[in-house]
Amino acid sequence: MCGIVGAVAERNITTILIEGLKRLEYRGYDSAGLAVFTQQGHLERRRRIGKVSELEAAVAAEPLVGNLGIAHTRWATHGAPTEGNAHPHFSGHDLAVVHNGIIENHDVLREQLKGLGYVFTSQTDTEVIVHLLHHTLKSLPDLADALKATVKQLHGAYGLAVISASQPDRLLAARSGSPLVIGLGHGENFLASDQLALRQVTDRFMYLEEGDIAEIRRDQITIWAVDGQPVQREAVQYHEGAEAADKGHYRHFMLKEIHEQPTVVQRTLEDRLGSDHVLVQAFGPKAAELFPKVRNVQIVACGTSYHAGMVARYWLEELAGIPCQVEVASEFRYRKVVVQPDTLFVSISQSGETADTLAALRNAKELGFLASLAICNVGISSLVRESDLTLLTRAGPEIGVASTKAFTTQLVSLMLLTLSLGRVRGTLPAGVEAELVEQLRRLPVRLGEALAMDATIEKTSELFADKHHTLFLGRGAQFPVAMEGALKLKEISYIHAEAYPAGELKHGPLALVDADMPVVTVAPNNELLEKLKSNLQEVRARGGELIVFADEKAGMSNGEGTHVIAMPHIIDALAPILYTIPLQLLSYYVAVLKGTDVDQPRNLAKSVTVE
Ligand code: F6R
Numbered sequence: 001m002c003g004i005v006g007a008v009a010e011r012n013i014t015t016i017l018i019e020g021l022k023r024l025e026y027r028g029y030d031s032a033g034l035a036v037f038t039q040q041g042h043l044e045r046r047r048r049i050g051k052v053s054e055l056e057a058a059v060a061a062e063p064l065v066g067n068l069g070i071a072h073t074r075w076a077t078h079g080a081p082t083e084g085n086a087h088p089h090f091s092g093h094d095l096a097v098v099h100n101g102i103i104e105n106h107d108v109l110r111e112q113l114k115g116l117g118y119v120f121t122s123q124t125d126t127e128v129i130v131h132l133l134h135h136t137l138k139s140l141p142d143l144a145d146a147l148k149a150t151v152k153q154l155h156g157a158y159g160l161a162v163i164s165a166s167q168p169d170r171l172l173a174a175r176s177g178s179p180l181v182i183g184l185g186h187g188e189n190f191l192a193s194d195q196l197a198l199r200q201v202t203d204r205f206m207y208l209e210e211g212d213i214a215e216i217r218r219d220q221i222t223i224w225a226v227d228g229q230p231v232q233r234e235a236v237q238y239h240e241g242a243e244a245a246d247k248g249h250y251r252h253f254m255l256k257e258i259h260e261q262p263t264v265v266q267r268t269l270e271d272r273l274g275s276d277h278v279l280v281q282a283f284g285p286k287a288a289e290l291f292p293k294v295r296n297v298q299i300v301a302c303g304t305s306y307h308a309g310m311v312a313r314y315w316l317e318e319l320a321g322i323p324c325q326v327e328v329a330s331e332f333r334y335r336k337v338v339v340q341p342d343t344l345f346v347s348i349s350q351s352g353e354t355a356d357t358l359a360a361l362r363n364a365k366e367l368g369f370l371a372s373l374a375i376c377n378v379g380i381s382s383l384v385r386e387s388d389l390t391l392l393t394r395a396g397p398e399i400g401v402a403s404t405k406a407f408t409t410q411l412v413s414l415m416l417l418t419l420s421l422g423r424v425r426g427t428l429p430a431g432v433e434a435e436l437v438e439q440l441r442r443l444p445v446r447l448g449e450a451l452a453m454d455a456t457i458e459k460t461s462e463l464f465a466d467k468h469h470t471l472f473l474g475r476g477a478q479f480p481v482a483m484e485g486a487l488k489l490k491e492i493s494y495i496h497a498e499a500y501p502a503g504e505l506k507h508g509p510l511a512l513v514d515a516d517m518p519v520v521t522v523a524p525n526n527e528l529l530e531k532l533k534s535n536l537q538e539v540r541a542r543g544g545e546l547i548v549f550a551d552e553k554a555g556m557s558n559g560e561g562t563h564v565i566a567m568p569h570i571i572d573a574l575a576p577i578l579y580t581i582p583l584q585l586l587s588y589y590v591a592v593l594k595g596t597d598v599d600q601p602r603n604l605a606k607s608v609t610v611e
Contacts, residue, residue, distance in 0.1 A: 002087075002100040002609075003029065003073040004180065005197050006161040008171045008218050009188030014064050016190070017071035020197035021052045025600065029073035030081035034059070035088040035096040036069035037168045043096050047086040067218075068168050070161040070191075072098035075605050078106065079123025089127045091118070091134035094165035099126040100193055101157035101178040102610050109153065129154065133162065143167045144215045147174055148228065151213070157355070157610070159193050171216040175208040178609055179353060179382065182206040182216060184235055189216045195238055196397055206233045207380050252598045254400035254492070258584050259451055261408050262444035265577075267394040268409045269416075269440055276434035278419045283373065284389040290371045291424040296340045297324040298369065300332045300360045301348035302608070304403040304487060305410060308375075309348050310480035311576045312414035319432060319573065320422030329356035330611075333363050345369040346417070350398055350406035351607040352381020359611075361386055375413045377406050391416065400599045401606045402492050404584050407484060408447070411577045415440065439571045443578075449568040450581035456565060457582055460547060461589035463518055463563065464495060471509060472499040472583075473521045473535065475528040481576045482522055485583030492591040492601050502535040513544040520586070524567070524575040525551035536562075549582050551575075 003024030007013035017034045032055040033047030044064055048054040052073065072087035079085040088096040103109070106125035109132060114120070118131040132153060136146040143164050151158070157177030163170075173180050173191050183190035183198035183205055191214075192198045195205050208214055211226025212233070225231040250256035272282040280287050297316055299309035309326040316324040323340070329347075333356060345364040349357045352374065361372055361383060374387035377395050384390045393409035419436060422428030464470065470489060474482035479501045486497035500509050502521070513519065519539045523532050533556070536546055540561060550556040552566040570578045591598045 002075050002193070003197065004070070004098050004100055004159055004161050004191065004193040005072075006070040006098075006163075006171045006173070006191035006216070007188070008068045008169070008216055009185070010067060010218065011188070012065045013067060013069045014059060016201055017069050018052065018056050018059065019200050020190075020192055021055070021071050021073055023197045023199070024073055024192075024194060025052055029075050029605070031074045031083065031086035032072065033074075033086040033088055034064070034069055034071035035090070035163065036064040036066035037163060037165055038064060038066045041165070043090070043094055043163070043165045045088055045090065045096065047083050049081055049083055049086065068163055068171060070096060070098050070163055070171065077102055077610055078125045085122045085124050087124075087126060089122060089124065089130045091130040095130055095134050095137070096163050097126060097130040097133065098161045099129055100159040100609065103128060103154050103158065104156040105154070125156075129158070129160065143170065143172055144213065144222075144224075147172050148213055148224065151176065161191055169217055173208065173214040173216065175212050176210060180208045180214075182208065182214060182221060184221070188218055189221060191216055199238070203238045204235055205238055206235050208233065210382075251592075252400065252588070254402055254404060254588055254598050257398055257400050257405045258581070258588065260396070261405050261581065262447045262451070264395045264405050264409050265412050265447060266444040268412045269443075272416055273437050273440065276437055277423060278416045278433070278437065280420045280424060282416065283391050283420065286371070287389055287420070288424075290344070290389070291421055293342050293370055294322065294344045294421055294425065296343035297322055297346055297421070298339070298343050298364075299324065299326040299346045299348065300329045300357060300364070302329050302354050302356055304407050304484060305348040305350060305357075307480045307484040307487070308407055308410035308414060309346070310483070311411055311477050312418065314477035315415060315418040315573065316421070319428060320418050320425070321427035322421055322425070329354070329360040333360040337367055339367050339369055342370050345372045346375065347372065347383055347387065348375045348410055348414075349381070349383050350377045350393075350395070350403055350410075352376040352378040352383035353607050353609045354383075355609050355611050358382055358386070373417070375410055375417070377409070398606075401601055401604050402488055402587070408577055408580055411580070412440065412443070415574070436571070436573060439574055443574060446568055446570055446574075446578055447581060450578050451585075453565065453582055454585055457585040458589045460563060460565065461586055461593055463545065463547065464493070464590045465593050467495060467516060467518055469512070469517050470495055470497045471512070471517060471519045472497060473502040473505065473519060473532075474499070475502045475532055476526070477576045478522045478524065478579060481579050481583065482520070484580060485520060485522070485587070488584055488587035489590060491604060492587055492598055493594050493596060494602075495590065495594075502532050505535055505538055510538060510542065513539055513542040515543045515545065518545045518547055520583070521546060521548045522579045522583070523548055523550040523554055523556065524572060524579065525554045525569065526572045526575070529554055549579055
C-alpha cells in the first residue's frame with residue numbers, strides 16, 4: 001500500500017528519500033514521487049509511474065538537491081495510476097503534501113474548493129487536502145496551526161507529510177488511521193509510514209499516535225495530541241537486525257522468508273513454554289484473569305491470516321472443546337453479529353494495520369465481547385495498541401507480499417492459545433498439553449526437514465508450467481491449509497487455484513477435473529486418510545493428475561498420473577504447520593518458472609490499510 005518518507009537535514013536528502021522509498025517497495029505501489037525544497041529556494045518535484053527505479057533515473061537525469069523533502073509510493077484508490085495522480089500534490093508552487101489513506105468527504109470539499117477558485121489537476125482525494133491547507137494558511141499563516149485546522153475538516157483515514165517553501169525549516173505530519181513514525185537523527189530528523197524506510201539513517205524512533213500532529217525540525221520535534229495539547233512520545237530503539245530488509249543469498253524475499261520459518265517459529269515459542277505447559281502470561285497481564293471466563297471464541301482476519309484462524313477453529317473445538325467461529329473481517333464488520341456470552345474476540349494480522357480487521361476490532365468493542373486478543377506480527381501496530389491482550393508472532397519483517405512466515409508463526413501462536421484456554425478452563429484432555437508442548441519444541445527441526453524437500457518440489461513445479469487451473473484438496477484442519485496453498489499459487493503465479501474439502505469434490509468441482517487440471521492434496525496420516533484416498537480415486541478415474549503430499553507412513557505410492565511426495569511424520573495436531581511448507585515452496589517455484597514478479601505480484605499490496 002502507499003508509503004511515506006520525509007526528511008529535514010543539513011545534508012542533501014534526495015538519496016535518503018529514494019532509499020526510503022525502495023525499502024517500502026515491498027508494500028506494493030503503482031507510482032512514486034518526491035518533492036524537495038531546493039537550494040534555489042523553491043519546491044520541485046519528480047513523479048513517475050512504475051518502479052522507484054524509474055523515479056531514481058528521473059532524479060539522476062535532472063538532479064534535485066535540498067535539505068527538506070517528502071516522498072511517496074502510491075497505490076491507486078481515487079484516480080488511475082498516472083503521473084498526474086502520483087504524489088506529492090501541490091497547491092500553487094510552495095505547498096506540497098503526500099498522503100496515505102482515504103478522505104471520504106473529498107467530493108464535498110472539492111466542490112467547496114472549486115468554488116473558491118482552486119483548479120484541480122488530479123482525481124485524487126489528496127489534492128483536496130493540499131488546497132484546503134493552502135486556503136487555511138491565508139487565515140492561519142503558521143503551517144502547524146493551519147494543518148491542525150485542516151485535518152479537523154477531513155473525514156476518513158490519513159497519514160500526512162507536508163512541506164512549504166515559505167516555511168522551509170520544518171516538516172509537518174498528521175496521523176489518523178494510518179501509521180507514521182519519526183526517525184530521530186543528530187541534527188536531522190525523518191518521517192516515514194514504516195520504520196523500515198528509515199533504518200538506513202537511524203535506529204531511534206518515535207511513533208505517532210492516533211490524532212497526533214507533529215512538527216519536525218532539524219533539531220527539534222513538537223507533537224500535539226488529538227486534544228491539541230503538546231505531548232511527549234517516547235523515543236524507542238529498534239533492535240531488529242537491519243539485514244531483515246536484505247535478500248541475503250536468496251533470489252527473492254519470499255524464498256528467504258520461507259527458509260526463515262524454523263528460526264522464527266523457534267523465536268515465537270521462546271519464553272512462552274514452561275516444562276510441560278504454555279505460559280498464560282505470554283498473552284499479557286490480564287490473560288490469567290480473563291481466560292478462565294472464556295466460553296466461546298470469535299476469530300476475525302483477512303486472507304492468509306483468516307486461513308490461520310480456520311485452522312485454529314479445528315484446534316479450539318477438537319483439543320480444547322471451546323466453540324469457535326471464524327469470519328473474514330470485511331464481512332464481520334458489516335454484519336449484525338449476535339455475541340454469545342463470554343466470547344473472546346481474536347483478531348489475526350501480520351501487519352496489524354489491515355483496515356477491515358481493525359474496523360472489525362473497533363466494532364467488536366461495541367458489541368459486548370469479553371475481551372479482545374490480537375495475534376499480530378507488529379508490536380507497535382494499531383491492532384495491538386487497541387486490543388486488551390496481545391500475542392506477538394515474532395516473524396520479523398515480512399517483505400514478500402505473499403505471506404509465508406507470518407502464517408506459520410500465527411499457527412504456532414494459535415496453538416499456544418488453544419492449549420492455554422484448554423488448560424485454564426480444564427477442557428484439555430490429560431497429557432495432551434505436555435505432549436504438544438514437547439512436539440512444539442521439536443517443530444523447528446521438523447520444519448527444517450520439510451524445507452530440505454526444496455529440490456524435489458522445484459522439480460514437481462514443472463508439472464504446472466503450462467497449466468491454467470488447479471484444485472487443492474484437504475480434509476479437517478488440512479482444508480484451510482489447502483486454501484492457503486491455493487491462495488499462494490494464485491497470487492504469485494496467476495494460475496487459477498481453488499481449494500475444496502476433499503469430501504465436496506463430487507458435489508460439483510469433479511466436473512472440472514481432466515488431464516489439464518492438476519489436483520494438489522495434503523494427506524497426513526490421520527483417521528480421514530482412507531476417505532481421502534477414495535476422493536483421490538475419483539480424480540484419477542477422470543484422468544486428473546494428482547500431486548499428493550503424504551505422510552511417509554500413509555502407504556501411498558507413485559503411479560500413473562499420481563505423484564506422491566513423502567512428508568516427514570508428525571503428530572496430527574501440528575500437521576497443518578508442516579504441510580504448509582511444501583505448498584509455499586510449490587507456489588514459489590511455479591511462479592519462478594512462470595517468470596512473475598514473485599515478491600511484488602501484480603495488483604497486490606502488502607498492507608491493506610484501506611477498505
Ligand atoms: C496473502 C496475504 C494477504 C494477507 C491479508 C491480511 O499472501 O498476505 O492475504 O494475509 O491481506 O493481512 P494482515 O495479516 O496484515 O492483516
